[in-house]
Amino acid sequence: MIPVLPPTAPVSESHITRVHHVWRKAREEKTPEGRPPPCRALVLTGYGGYDKVKLQVTKQGDAKLGPGDVLLRVKACGLNFAELMGRQGLYEPLPAPPVIMGMEGSGVIEAVGEEVKDRKVGDRVIAMKRSGMWQDVVAVPSDLTFPMPENMSFEEGAAIPVNYISAYLMLFEMANLKPGKSVLVHMAAGGVGIAATQLCQTVPDVTVFGTASASKHETITQGGVTHPIDYRTRDYVEEVRKISPKGVDIVLDPLGGSDTQKGFDLLKPMGSAANGVTGPKRNLMALMKLWYNQLSISALKLMQTNKAIGGFHLGYLEDDELINRTMSELLELYRQGKIKPRIDSCHHFEEVADAMRRMHERQNIGKVILLTEPKKKD
Numbered sequence: 001m002i003p004v005l006p007p008t009a010p011v012s013e014s015h016i017t018r019v020h021h022v023w024r025k026a027r028e029e030k031t032p033e034g035r036p037p038p039c040r041a042l043v044l045t046g047y048g049g050y051d052k053v054k055l056q057v058t059k060q061g062d063a064k065l066g067p068g069d070v071l072l073r074v075k076a077c078g079l080n081f082a083e084l085m086g087r088q089g090l091y092e093p094l095p096a097p098p099v100i101m102g103m104e105g106s107g108v109i110e111a112v113g114e115e116v117k118d119r120k121v122g123d124r125v126i127a128m129k130r131s132g133m134w135q136d137v138v139a140v141p142s143d144l145t146f147p148m149p150e151n152m153s154f155e156e157g158a159a160i161p162v163n164y165i166s167a168y169l170m171l172f173e174m175a176n177l178k179p180g181k182s183v184l185v186h187m188a189a190g191g192v193g194i195a196a197t198q199l200c201q202t203v204p205d206v207t208v209f210g211t212a213s214a215s216k217h218e219t220i221t222q223g224g225v226t227h228p229i230d231y232r233t234r235d236y237v238e239e240v241r242k243i244s245p246k247g248v249d250i251v252l253d254p255l256g257g258s259d260t261q262k263g264f265d266l267l268k269p270m271g272s273a274a275n276g277v278t279g280p281k282r283n284l285m286a287l288m289k290l291w292y293n294q295l296s297i298s299a300l301k302l303m304q305t306n307k308a309i310g311g312f313h314l315g316y317l318e319d320d321e322l323i324n325r326t327m328s329e330l331l332e333l334y335r336q337g338k339i340k341p342r343i344d345s346c347h348h349f350e351e352v353a354d355a356m357r358r359m360h361e362r363q364n365i366g367k368v369i370l371l372t373e374p375k376k377k378d
Ligand SMILES: NC(=O)c1ccc[n+]([C@@H]2O[C@H](COP(=O)([O-])OP(=O)(O)OC[C@H]3O[C@@H](n4cnc5c(N)ncnc54)[C@H](OP(=O)(O)O)[C@@H]3O)[C@@H](O)[C@H]2O)c1
Pocket: 079, 080, 081, 082, 162, 163, 166, 187, 188, 189, 190, 191, 192, 193, 211, 212, 213, 216, 254, 255, 275, 276, 277, 278, 279, 280, 281, 282, 312, 313, 314, 315, 359, 360, 361, 362, 363, 364, 365, 366, 367
């Protein structure tokens, strides 16, 4: 979850009503029938399977845009692993249902609050929010909107915040990536994995070991992974050691559990493990197993091995300034052609279950995107 906002209350009728009314006012003159088209939102209605995320039409009513907010007409949204977990009640930062899901998106500003000076109606922006991005129109603090480069598509814009901020902060702020270093990236064909691989390539002579299903190796190798490893049929520790007997300098570990110990053992002296800890948890049993096997290590042990471990969770990072600075750097890297999100697939809001299933069943290579544009009927 995006840290920089106050906790979002579970969505209520009045909230939906308020937001829609502002949007209606902003678009009133543009609707030929004299009434606004329906405003839709993807609402988590309870914990469980794919059917718990429902596309609901929201009502009209009164409401106010906060003085520091902008009203965004959303075009594209990012789907994150966290939302798969949130749907199952396994992601703490997501408010309890009913709640509109979604942490990142892109779109066009339709109205600005009275204190907003640096954004205007018509601006194309990327936006972040603790939850609530998966809807046609949303009010967002202007501080958490980022003007999009001209050549950036809405799909690309929506793919940047969570994946690239996480990868950037773990690699550069936490693990201090330098030229000539080696990095082990787990889930290298996923959104964060591809972001991390691209960011590694912005530093000279970095070797990337990337774990992924074998069918994805060609793509990730083209994307910059030096040594792809099929973790499903091989022991990735042995595979790394065959190529680099001394191990690696950095491990990005979203797996947790016993893999954290394996990653720690793989580190060279002075190496760092940036531990994402959210892990590929599919259900409660897997989650319990993960926590049971969680690495526990003393400061003395770290000292005796000359290694570092850092914990990173974007959902608990409450630092607007850091988020803003990181987004500025990422957008500059995009302008320079050094990073470019790989869009795996785009799904209309009506197809949210297909989008979630695609990620859950490990079919994606890169980012899964949701589109607000209604699906055309056949
Ligand atoms: N700490 C943080 O702040 C933070 C922020 C963002 C993401 N993350 C974590 O980073 C990881 C990657 O996130 P993402 O959004 O980029 O997702 P993602 O990697 O795009 O999505 C899933 C991919 O992970 C691989 N995978 C490995 N084990 C899996 C399993 N048990 N179930 C399903 N897929 C599995 C699959 O690829 P293969 O076919 O190659 O296995 C799958 O295609 C997740 O664990 C997420 O929770 C942490």
